[in-house]
Each structure stands twice: as structure tokens, then as C-alpha cells.
Amino acid sequence: MSSIAVIGQGYVGLPLSLIFAEAGATVLALDVDEAKVDALQSGQSYIRHIPADRIRRAVESGNLRPGTDFTTVSHVSAVVICVPTPLDKHRQPDMSYVENTARSIGPHISAGCLVVLESTAYPGATEECLLPILESTSGMQAGTDFHLAFSPEREDPGNPLSEIGRIPKLVGGLTEACLEKAVALYGQVVQQVVPVSSCKVAEAAKLTENIFRSVNIALVNELKVIFSRMGIDIWEVIEAAKTKPFGYMPFYPGPGLGGHCIPIDPFYLSWRAKEEGLTTRFIELAGEINQVMPDYVVAKLADGLNDFGKPIKESRILIMGMAYKKNVDDMRESPALRILELIHERGGHPYYYDPFIPVLPKTRAHMQWRGMKSISWDSVSLGQFDAAVIVTAHEGMPYQKLVDSVPLIIDTRNALVDVTPGKARIIKA
Ligand SMILES: NC(=O)c1ccc[n+]([C@@H]2O[C@H](COP(=O)([O-])OP(=O)(O)OC[C@H]3O[C@@H](n4cnc5c(N)ncnc54)[C@H](O)[C@@H]3O)[C@@H](O)[C@H]2O)c1
Incomplete structure (x- = not known):
């Protein structure tokens, strides 16, 4: 089994590191975030659906080696890059994380090393963005002195059917030799590797x-x-x-x-x-x-309150579920934040309940809501709320108590289909 480095220990990089470590590879699990590295070193998980047990076992076996020292990539035969690729404030690709990674590892990769980009990017990104930085910082030539490939991540966090090993893995290489190396790497941990003719095709797919x-x-x-x-x-x-x-x-x-x-x-x-x-x-x-859907939901809320003779202004509104989708603790780009903000802009008083998000973390936009806390379900009196909006339908949410206590519920997920509505007015939105 090979020794590899996985750069970026987030939703994509951590499960990938684990699957390689569990298959017997030595995995340098590298990240710039020291808090994440410390957590991994002490066997803790910071992602809800990844059990701490798996991390602890992998660290104890010596196969998973968390760290922040990028010079260590000189010891590995493959480096897999799983850093963020967001949009900037002008909604243009922000490739700075990939570029910074390339600058950190380039001077240290050894001859013959395979570098794979897993971060989602535009067609051509591996060759136009990653390759030149790696070549200039390593002094080596891609395709000759080191190998380069792109392999997109297809994980769907929280969905047990999307376990990495069971999802066919697309791989495109800069050259035939690059492709062969990348196919061999992933062949160790996934059931089916699907080679394609170029990095661009894999990026476009x-x-x-x-x-x-x-x-x-x-x-x-x-x-x-x-x-x-x-x-x-x-x-x-x-x-x-x-x-x-x-x-x-x-x-x-x-x-x-x-x-x-x-x-x-x-x-x-x-x-x-x-x-x-x-x-x-x-x-x-x-x-x-898709972007105006939060406005549509809040318009439905306003219509519903109107029927009760109330405006949104001064109404107390409970948002049920803040995560961007069910059963995950991930807030990134969640439409719940926009809904919260729209209620606030109209003079309403937004609250939220989400057992997976006890406190709102820092997000790219909507900074002012950082630190806001979920209501405590057991101690709060639901009767104080004028309406609730179901935004994210985590499994096991206490909907019966909700419909028994709150007069108006806006349901964006068809979550109440099997719940006895009682006195509550339910509007689907
Ligand atoms: N989350 C998903 O479900 C998913 C699915 C498929 C593809 N992707 C793609 O995978 C990539 C990573 O996404 P993610 O959700 O894992 O992001 P993430 O934010 O959860 O993790 C990225 C990690 O990279 C680290 N990092 C940032 N800059 C770094 C650097 N210069 N060197 C080392 N580490 C650095 C961050 O600290 C963080 O821990 C993105 O391109 C994303 O589009 C994500």
C-alpha cells in the first residue's frame, strides 16, 4: 500500500484520508487549520456523520497522520488536493486555495509523485491553474518528472449510499502515464475507477x-x-x-x-x-x-400571517432547521440564512431550532448572525411563536409538538405530510 498526503481535511478530504488509512496506506492528513489537525490527533471528529471512533482507530494504527507541515509531502508517492473552490464576491471562481496549496507543496514533491486535484473546478483548471504553479515551484515538468490528474469527488454527505468506495470514481490524467498512476491509486480503495481521456473531461463531467x-x-x-x-x-x-x-x-x-x-x-x-x-x-x-426561493417562502409566510390579521413586523417566527440539507451539520450557503435575514429585514423576530447547529458558525455572507443560538426545544414555550417555517427537515424533528402549539406553519419540505395538523394552519411553500 502506498503512502499519500491528502491536503484539506474537510467534508471531502477527511473521509478520503480515512478510507485510504483503513485500507492500510500511510496517510498524511494535512490542513492549514490547526484546530482541525489537533482534533484529528486527539481522535475527535468535527463532522457529524464521521464517527470519532474511526478517526481514533486510524490515528492509533499509525496510518492516519494529521499535520500542518507541508514539507512532509516529500515522503509520499501521491498528493490529493481537497481544498475549497468557492466563488468570490463577484461570483467568479476563487481558485486561491488551490493556488496556495500548489505553492506549499510544489517545492517539496519528489520526482515521480502523482498530484491529483479533487476540488471541483472549471474545465481546464488542472492544466491552466495547478500545473504552472507546480512546475515553477518544483522545477520539474508535469507528465515527465511528476504526474498530474483530476478526479472529482462525488460524495453526498449524510447519504449512506454515497460512501466513497462504492461510487464509481472518474479519473482524467495529463498523460497516459498520469492516468495509469491515478487509476492504480484509486483502484486500491474504490470498487470501480472510470478513466476518461483528459483532466478536462473529468472536470466537465x-x-x-x-x-x-x-x-x-x-x-x-x-x-x-x-x-x-x-x-x-x-x-x-x-x-x-x-x-x-x-x-x-x-x-x-x-x-x-x-x-x-x-x-x-x-x-x-x-x-x-x-x-x-x-x-x-x-x-x-x-x-x-433558485435564488428567489427564500423570497417566495417569506411571501407565503406574509400571506399566512395576513390571514391572521398580522404583519411580519413584530411577529415571532421560528425557523425549523438551519443546515443546508437534512441530517448534516453544514451551514454553507444555507437558504435558511437568507430566510432569517428576510424576516429580520421586515421587522420580524426570527428564532431557530436545529439540533445539529446549536450555534450559528461564521459563514461567507450573513456574518451578523454568527453566534446566534438554537432555541432549547425542551425548555422553550412554543406558544410564544406566531409562525414557524420548516426549512430543513432533519429526521426525528418534533413536528407533532410544533403543529399542536404554533398556529401557522410554512412547510417547504412536505415534512408534515404524515402529521395530524390539529389547529395549525399549514401552507406549503
Ligand atoms: N462538501 C461536499 O459535499 C463536496 C462534494 C463534492 C465535491 N466537493 C468539492 O471538494 C472541495 C472541498 O470541499 P469541502 O466540502 O471538503 O470543503 P471544506 O471547507 O469542508 O474543507 C476544506 C479544507 O481545506 C482546508 N484548507 C484550505 N486552504 C488550505 C490550504 N492552502 N492547505 C491545506 N488545507 C487548506 C480548510 O481548512 C478545510 O479544512 C471543493 O472544491 C468542493 O467543491 C465538495
Whole structure:
């Protein structure tokens, strides 16, 4: 088994490090965040769905070696980069994390080393952005002195079916030899490696997967708005449509997009397409539709309160679920933050309940909400709230008590379908 370094110990890098360490590889688990490295060293997990036990066992076995010293990559035969690739404030790709990583490792990689980029990026990024920095800082030539590849991560945190080893792994290499090395690396830990002809194809495939989701979610969000006006329940429509065994795949509406991937990745292609003088109309349109979903939800809330003779101003509104999707503790780009802000802008008093997010962390935008605490479910009197908005439907949320106590509930996830409504007025949004 090889020795590898995984750069970036977040939602993607940590599970990848573990799967290699558990297969017997020596894994240098590197990150710039000392708090994360300290946590790993003492066998703690900072990601809810990754058990501390797995980390502790991997560290104790000597296979998982957390650290911040990038010079140590000189000892490994492969380096896998899993750092963030967000958008900047102008919604353009921010490749600075990848560039900084390349500068940190370039001077230390040894001849023959394989470097793989797993961070999602635009087609061409591995060759146009990573390669030149690695070559200039290492003094070596890619494809000759060291190997270079791109392999997108397809994990879906919180979804047990997306365990890395069971998902086919796409790999594109700079040269045939690069591809062979990368296929051999991943072949040690995943059931199926799918080689493609270039890094660009692998990069484009990853974006295609996420653009497909963004566009389909936008389509179903648009249908939700139209059908709602016609008095038709979109959720029932989807249940009906999905009985067709071919030519249809269900996507579900919601309060807007969240997470590090779907709201961001499509715009990597938009940016790159602009360089070619092309427009990405589907991507832009899907972005527009998905981005206004929080406004649609708050408009439904205002309508509902209006029927009770109340404005949003001075109303006490409970947001149920702040994470960007169910059963995860990840707040990145969560539409719940925008909903919270819209309620606040209208003079309402927002509160939230999320057992996975006891305190709102620092986020890219919405800084003013950092430190806000989840209500304590057992000690708070739900009768004080004028309305609740179900934004994220974690499993096991106490909905019966909610409908028994709060007069108006805006349900963006069809979460109350099996709950006895009692006196509460429920509006799907
Ligand atoms: N989260 C997902 O579900 C998911 C799925 C598929 C692909 N991706 C892609 O994978 C990449 C990583 O995403 P993530 O969710 O793991 O991000 P993350 O923020 O959870 O983790 C990134 C880690 O990189 C570290 N880091 C930042 N700069 C660094 C540097 N210069 N050197 C070393 N470490 C550094 C950060 O401290 C952090 O721990 C992104 O490109 C993302 O688009 C994410």
C-alpha cells in the first residue's frame, strides 16, 4: 500500500484520508487549520456523520497522520488536493486555495509523485491553474518528472449510499502515464475507477452532474410556484409522475439551494464559457429561479400571517432547521440564512431550532448572525411563536409538538405530510 498526503481535511478530504488509512496506506492528513489537525490527533471528529471512533482507530494504527507541515509531502508517492473552490464576491471562481496549496507543496514533491486535484473546478483548471504553479515551484515538468490528474469527488454527505468506495470514481490524467498512476491509486480503495481521456473531461463531467441537479431543481421550483397558484400540490404531482418507469426522474422543490456544490459549481462553467464568448442560459436561469426561493417562502409566510390579521413586523417566527440539507451539520450557503435575514429585514423576530447547529458558525455572507443560538426545544414555550417555517427537515424533528402549539406553519419540505395538523394552519411553500 502506498503512502499519500491528502491536503484539506474537510467534508471531502477527511473521509478520503480515512478510507485510504483503513485500507492500510500511510496517510498524511494535512490542513492549514490547526484546530482541525489537533482534533484529528486527539481522535475527535468535527463532522457529524464521521464517527470519532474511526478517526481514533486510524490515528492509533499509525496510518492516519494529521499535520500542518507541508514539507512532509516529500515522503509520499501521491498528493490529493481537497481544498475549497468557492466563488468570490463577484461570483467568479476563487481558485486561491488551490493556488496556495500548489505553492506549499510544489517545492517539496519528489520526482515521480502523482498530484491529483479533487476540488471541483472549471474545465481546464488542472492544466491552466495547478500545473504552472507546480512546475515553477518544483522545477520539474508535469507528465515527465511528476504526474498530474483530476478526479472529482462525488460524495453526498449524510447519504449512506454515497460512501466513497462504492461510487464509481472518474479519473482524467495529463498523460497516459498520469492516468495509469491515478487509476492504480484509486483502484486500491474504490470498487470501480472510470478513466476518461483528459483532466478536462473529468472536470466537465463533474460540472455536468451538478448543473443537471441545479437546472432540474429550478424546474421543479418553478412548477411548484405555478401549481400552487392553480391549487395543485407539487408533491402529489411528483409522486404521481415518478410512477413512470422511464423518462422521468424525481427532483424535489425546496426553499433554495445550499451547500458547497450546487449553488456554486455551475457558475464555474458560466465564468469559463464567458472566456469563450459564450453564454450559459440554462445555468443563469436556474440560478435566478433558485435564488428567489427564500423570497417566495417569506411571501407565503406574509400571506399566512395576513390571514391572521398580522404583519411580519413584530411577529415571532421560528425557523425549523438551519443546515443546508437534512441530517448534516453544514451551514454553507444555507437558504435558511437568507430566510432569517428576510424576516429580520421586515421587522420580524426570527428564532431557530436545529439540533445539529446549536450555534450559528461564521459563514461567507450573513456574518451578523454568527453566534446566534438554537432555541432549547425542551425548555422553550412554543406558544410564544406566531409562525414557524420548516426549512430543513432533519429526521426525528418534533413536528407533532410544533403543529399542536404554533398556529401557522410554512412547510417547504412536505415534512408534515404524515402529521395530524390539529389547529395549525399549514401552507406549503
Ligand atoms: N462538501 C461536499 O459535499 C463536496 C462534494 C463534492 C465535491 N466537493 C468539492 O471538494 C472541495 C472541498 O470541499 P469541502 O466540502 O471538503 O470543503 P471544506 O471547507 O469542508 O474543507 C476544506 C479544507 O481545506 C482546508 N484548507 C484550505 N486552504 C488550505 C490550504 N492552502 N492547505 C491545506 N488545507 C487548506 C480548510 O481548512 C478545510 O479544512 C471543493 O472544491 C468542493 O467543491 C465538495
